[in-house]
Amino acid sequence: MSSEDRELRRISVGALARVEGEGAMRVRVHGGKVEEVALDIYEPPRFFEALLRGRSYTEPPDITARICGICPVAYQTSAVHAIEDACGVEVDTSVRALRRLLYCGEWIQSHALHIYLLHAPDFLGYESALELAKVVPDAVQRGLALKKAGNDLMTVVGGRAVHPVNVRVGGFYRAPSRSELEALVEPLQRALEAAEETVRWVGGFTFPDFEHDHEYVALHHERDYPMEAGRMVSDRGLDIGPAEFEDHVEESHVEHSNALHAVLRGRGTYMTGPLARYSLNFDRLSSRAREAAHDAGLGESCRNPFQSIVVRAVETLYAVEEALSIIGSYRPPRPSAHPVAPRAGRGCGWSEAPRGLLYHRYTLADDGTIEDAVIVPPTSQNQRAVEDDLARFVEAHLDLDDQALTWQCEQAIRNYDPCISCATHFLQLDVERRA
Amino acid sequence: MTTFRHGADSGRGERTDGHGETVRRRPRLAVWKFSSCDGCQLTLLACEEELLTLADRLEVAYFLEASSAVVEGPYDISLVEGSITTPEEAERIERIRRESGFLIAIGACATAGGIQSLRNYADVDAYARAVYAHPDYLDVLPTATPLSEHVKVDLELRGCPIAKEQLLEAVGALLHGRRPSLPTVSVCQECKRRGTPCVMVGRGVPCLGPVTQAGCGALCPAVGRGCYGCFGPAESANVPSLMRWWRDELGVDPRATMRALRTFNAAAPAFGRAEAFTGADTRPGSSGRGEHEL
Numbered sequence: 245m246s247s248e249d250r251e252l253r254r255i256s257v258g259a260l261a262r263v264e265g266e267g268a269m270r271v272r273v274h275g276g277k278v279e280e281v282a283l284d285i286y287e288p289p290r291f292f293e294a295l296l297r298g299r300s301y302t303e304p305p306d307i308t309a310r311i312c313g314i315c316p317v318a319y320q321t322s323a324v325h326a327i328e329d330a331c332g333v334e335v336d337t338s339v340r341a342l343r344r345l346l347y348c349g350e351w352i353q354s355h356a357l358h359i360y361l362l363h364a365p366d367f368l369g370y371e372s373a374l375e376l377a378k379v380v381p382d383a384v385q386r387g388l389a390l391k392k393a394g395n396d397l398m399t400v401v402g403g404r405a406v407h408p409v410n411v412r413v414g415g416f417y418r419a420p421s422r423s424e425l426e427a428l429v430e431p432l433q434r435a436l437e438a439a440e441e442t443v444r445w446v447g448g449f450t451f452p453d454f455e456h457d458h459e460y461v462a463l464h465h466e467r468d469y470p471m472e473a474g475r476m477v478s479d480r481g482l483d484i485g486p487a488e489f490e491d492h493v494e495e496s497h498v499e500h501s502n503a504l505h506a507v508l509r510g511r512g513t514y515m516t517g518p519l520a521r522y523s524l525n526f527d528r529l530s531s532r533a534r535e536a537a538h539d540a541g542l543g544e545s546c547r548n549p550f551q552s553i554v555v556r557a558v559e560t561l562y563a564v565e566e567a568l569s570i571i572g573s574y575r576p577p578r579p580s581a582h583p584v585a586p587r588a589g590r591g592c593g594w595s596e597a598p599r600g601l602l603y604h605r606y607t608l609a610d611d612g613t614i615e616d617a618v619i620v621p622p623t624s625q626n627q628r629a630v631e632d633d634l635a636r637f638v639e640a641h642l643d644l645d646d647q648a649l650t651w652q653c654e655q656a657i658r659n660y661d662p663c664i665s666c667a668t669h670f671l672q673l674d675v676e677r678r679a
Numbered sequence: 680m681t682t683f684r685h686g687a688d689s690g691r692g693e694r695t696d697g698h699g700e701t702v703r704r705r706p707r708l709a710v711w712k713f714s715s716c717d718g719c720q721l722t723l724l725a726c727e728e729e730l731l732t733l734a735d736r737l738e739v740a741y742f743l744e745a746s747s748a749v750v751e752g753p754y755d756i757s758l759v760e761g762s763i764t765t766p767e768e769a770e771r772i773e774r775i776r777r778e779s780g781f782l783i784a785i786g787a788c789a790t791a792g793g794i795q796s797l798r799n800y801a802d803v804d805a806y807a808r809a810v811y812a813h814p815d816y817l818d819v820l821p822t823a824t825p826l827s828e829h830v831k832v833d834l835e836l837r838g839c840p841i842a843k844e845q846l847l848e849a850v851g852a853l854l855h856g857r858r859p860s861l862p863t864v865s866v867c868q869e870c871k872r873r874g875t876p877c878v879m880v881g882r883g884v885p886c887l888g889p890v891t892q893a894g895c896g897a898l899c900p901a902v903g904r905g906c907y908g909c910f911g912p913a914e915s916a917n918v919p920s921l922m923r924w925w926r927d928e929l930g931v932d933p934r935a936t937m938r939a940l941r942t943f944n945a946a947a948p949a950f951g952r953a954e955a956f957t958g959a960d961t962r963p964g965s966s967g968r969g970e971h972e973l
Contacts, residue, residue, distance in 0.1 A: 288714045288765045289817060290795040294806035299938060306907060310794045310943065313718020313840060353725075361724060361745060372746030374734045381731075388727040395725055403898045405725060406718040406840040407909075410902045418902040496812070654747070 269657065271638050281635040283627055283657075293617045301327050301586050301612035305411045308604070308619065312663055313406050314357065317350040317398065318597030319604075319619075320411040321472050326604040327413045329486065330591025333584045338577035339415040340472065341570050345425075346401040346408065347471045347595070348567040352394030352435070353405065354598035355560040358661045359446060360387025363553050366655040367449040383445060386438045390560065393435035397567060400424055415581030425571045432568050439561040440536055446557050447540025451550040452652065454637060458513055458629045460520035463596050469528040469562055470521060472595045477524060478514065479545075486592035489603050495620065506625040513628040516600030517660065518555040519546055533562040549633055549659040556598075556661075586612025597622050599661050623663045630660050706755035706854065709741035711775055713761025713768050714795055714823060718840040719786035720744050720760050726843055736854055752778030756853060758846075762788040762823045762946070764795060769820065769829060776830035783849060784826045787839035791911045792946025794839075796823040799946055825946055834859065839909035839943035842894050862893040863914040866906045869897035878905055885931050887939060890916035890949070907942060912949035 268284035292311055296304060304323035309316035321343055328335065335343075360383070361373040370376045377384040395405040400420055402408025410416050461482065463474030477483045484492060494509045508514050523545035526534065537558045546555055588610040594603045600622030607616040637656050641649060710720055724730065724745060740750035757779035763769050776782060784790050792799065798806055799822045807814035826832050836845050845861055852859035862868075866888035870877065878884040878900045886905030888897065892913040899906045912918065918940070925931040931939075940950040 288768065288819060289807070289810065290714055290764070290793075290823075291798060291803075291806040291810055292794075294809035295794065295797040295801075297809070300935070303938065307794060307942070310716050310718075310839065313716040313721045316716075316718070357721075357724065365747075371748035372739075372742075374731070374739055374746060375748070377731055377734070384731070388730060391725075392727040395727070403902050404840075404895075406721055409898050409904070409907075412904075416902075417899075417904045 267662070269634065269653065271634065271653065273638065273642065276639075276642060278635045278639045281631045281638070283631050283634075293619055296606075296614050296617040299614050301331070301584075301606070301608050301614060302413055304604070304606065304614070304617070305413065306407075306409075309407045311619070311621070314354050314663060315350060315597045315599065315602075316407050317347055317402065317411070318595055318602050320408065321347060321595040322593050322597075322602045322604040322619075323606075324411065324413050325472075325486070325593025325595065326591045326606050327593070327608075328584060328591070329593055330589045330606055330608050331413075331584045331587055332589075333414060333582055335415060335582055336577065338575055339580075339582065341574070342401065342416060342419065342577060343411075343472050344468075345567055345570045345574075346398060346411070348563040348570070349394045349397030349401060349405075351471070351563040351598050352439075352560055352567070353391050353398065354394070355556040355563070356387055356391035356394060356442075358598075358658075359442060359553055359556055359560070360384060360391070362661070363655075363658050364446065364449075366651070366658060367446075367553070386441060390435055390438045390442065393431050393438075393564070396431060397428055400428060412581055414584040415577060415579075417580065419576035419578075419580040421576065422574055425574055429568065429571060432564055432571070436561070436564045436568070439557065439564050440532075443536040443540050443554065443557040443561055446553045447542075449553070451548055452637075453548075454550060454633075454640070455547040456515070456549060456629070456633055456636070457547070458515040458632070459508065459511060460523050461508070461514045461516050461601065461625075462521040462524045463594065463601065464524055465528065467528070469525050469559075469566070470596045471563075471566075474596075476594070476601065478508075479524060480511070482508070482511075486594050486603070489592060489594070489620075490605070490618070493603075493620065493625070495624070505627050506620060507628060513632055514625065515629040516622050516625050517552070518559055518598075518600075519549065519552050520600065521596060522546060522555045522558065529558070529562050530565050532565060533558050536561055549656065552659045552661070586610065599623060599663050600625060621663070623660070626660050626662070630657060630662065633659075705736065705738045707740040707750065707753075708737040708850075709752070709754040709757045709775075709779070710739075710744070711741070711757060711759045711761075712743070713759065713772065713789070713826075714764040715761030715786065715788040715793060717744065717760070719789075719836075719838075720758075722785075722840050722843050722846055723758070726847060729847060733850065737850070753780065754778055755780045756850065757782045758785050759783065759789055759826055760785050762793045762796060762825060763820070763829055764823045765819050767818070772826060772829050781833045781853060782826075782830070783834045783836060784832045785836045785846070786841045787837065787909060787911060787943040788823075789826050790835045790837055790947075791825050791944035791950075792823045794943050794945070796946035796951070797941060798823055799951070800941065823946065836861070837892050837894055837910040842896070845894055864893050865889055865913040865916065866891045866893050866895070866897050866900075866910070869893045869895070870900050873897055873901060875900045878903060879929075883929055885925050885929055885935075885939065887921075890918050890921050907939065908950065909943045911944035911947045916949055918949050 270282045272280040305320040308319040308323045311319055365376050373384055398405045403410040460479045463470035464477040465474035492509055493506050495506050526544040540554050590607045592605045603620040605618040609615055787793050803821045807817055849859040879886040884905045887908035888906035891906050891908045892910040894910045945951045
């Protein structure tokens with residue numbers, strides 16, 4: 245044991261940057277063993293599930309979008325699915341295609357943001373993308389252009405990039421015309437090249453040697469790579485529909501966190517998000533995305549969370565291709581929204597947010613007033629996995645000095661692209677070492 | 680207070696401090712977050728084409744979502760997102776105010792409480808019990824309030840989220856030493872400019888456009904829905920008059936009216952105190968603060 249480990253030491257980073265939200269991390273090391281790891285989420289609670297009570301069944305797409313400025317479409321999509329389920333309405337394929345197109349825009353902008361602005365600086369030893377831009381301006385410009393392609397797609401389909409205004413229960417207020425979407429083709433074709441270059445770029449980063457053994461959970465669809473539809477499956481035999489979610493997922497409230505922790509009942513820690521989606525749905529990717537993944541050194545599944553940046557890049561490439569494909573065969577839904585009459589009942593819905601599975605459940609009164617709401621965001625589902633990874637990572641790297649260890653711990657947290665605004669946020673990393 | 684002057688020619692900020700000394704350096708920008716969704720900060724990162732230019736003109740001294748580099752204050756410009764919902768936040772905003780030359784509240788949370796200010800009309804303990812198994816772990820204020828209720832705010836950018844154009848205008852104007860030009864007219868003006876037919880007059884769709892401040896570009900009527908007021912009340916908004924029109928001409932239920940006004944700017948008095956003129960609060964025994972009214 246090094247002399248460092250025998251004495252009590254505390255490293256404080258003040259605040260973990262480049263994450264969405266506010267949280268802190270405490271690591272206590274005792275005699276070469278990690279005694280405690282806790283992800284403190286002290287993003288103040290905003291009580292969405294409570295404030296939704298008494299609101300109308302038409303409001304959750306607009307209200308729950310405000311949980312997260314980075315993934316509002318995920319909230320809107322899961323919300324409309326749950327409410328349509330409660331009201332017994334199933335939308336047709338043309339509405340589904342338009343929802344998927346909007347979702348592609350969100351994946352592109354959210355993944356490009358995380359890859360270039362939040363995570364890449366870790367791998368290259370910079371404190372921000374603004375610093376990075378002085379060294380590799382072309383790469384950062386490419387990232388911003390890619391992000392813009394996603395935002396522009398959201399603006400055309402959703403009316404606005406942050407908190408789109410065009411989503412409603414049953415469909416859309418207005419279906420964009422074919423010519424409006426066709427104007428996106430050329431920028432998206434450029435984005436396709438940028439996305440391919442992104443996969444190559446991040447594939448060349450150096451990844452710490454690290455693997456986890458969490459159960460992977462993601463949506464799985466008979467035909468498509470999961471985004472807005474599918475059943476929830478795992479690599480250990482789970483296969484359920486939305487109505488069964490709460491039978492299998494248990495949320496608990498722990499003292500150090502304003503987020504609720506989720507575990508699979510009787511099974512424990514699990515992981516949702518890009519790595520799980522990719523590993524459970526590799527064969528649903530396009531051949532171009534699979535090839536790019538292969539060339540970047542990924543197999544058909546991936547268990548190294550540090551490589552999640554490569555998986556995000558592959559998913560970005562897929563989302564651009566998928567957007568082009570949807571635009572290619574686009575027929576505006578007529579009408580743009582199905583009529584959805586309120587009725588008393590309970591409805592569940594989900595979708596794959598950029599960060600993982602997002603579940604909503606609403607109970608409605610007969611006039612459509614919301615009596616009860618439950619929202620389970622991906623970051624609270626992943627919180628245990630993040631803590632577990634950190635404990636194992638720190639234990640395996642106690643030889644690093646505090647500065648290097650802290651840097652890599654922050655990087656490990658960012659592997660999950662935690663959205664603490666969602667889970668409710670400020671990561672402060674304290675490493676305490678003592679004999 | 681620090682004021683901005685010139686600086687346009689050299690591309691560098693020039694400011695005078697309290698002692699009349701002129702300091703030549705790039706103005707220092709800080710971005711702060713309180714209770715919010717990150718969407719308004721994200722609007723800054725969504726200035727894709729302008730972001731790197733802005734980063735040249737300003738020293739990004741504190742922007743946790745984008746950078747782990749932290750430069751100590753004081754800061755020339757602080758952009759502040761979010762509303763004040765915890766005792767810790769109430770203290771932190773005062774500290775930030777002291778360290779900031781020009782403080783800009785960005786977005787509906789910072790200017791009018793945000794959606795979380797619905798708690799101002801309910802019982803926050805009941806809210807906490809509805810969501811958390813151990814409400815005693817939480818340390819929250821009973822209300823979610825705009826920054827201006829806690830500190831002096833030099834400029835407010837409205838919206839949920841803010842408009843990128845307004846953000847660039849505000850920061851650009853400060854760099855050039857002029858007051859930003861921001862609209863105080865209503866969304867109706869923007870519909871007219873866009874040539875969007877009136878959804879309320881034409882199709883009877885309830886719309887908050889006549890009482891909502893312009894700035895979004897009249898996005899909602901452009902997709903055929905009524906404005907939902909995310910830029911908050913316009914300067915001379917006659918909310919009671921519009922609400923009477925909704926009731927008498929469109930037959931909108933008072934509960935629906937209340938919900939429409941109490942959303943992302945619920946702590947703005949012109950919208951939040953809707954019970955005074957919607958008739959929804961006329962039942963005997965109603966205090967006007969019950970959760971049941973939402």
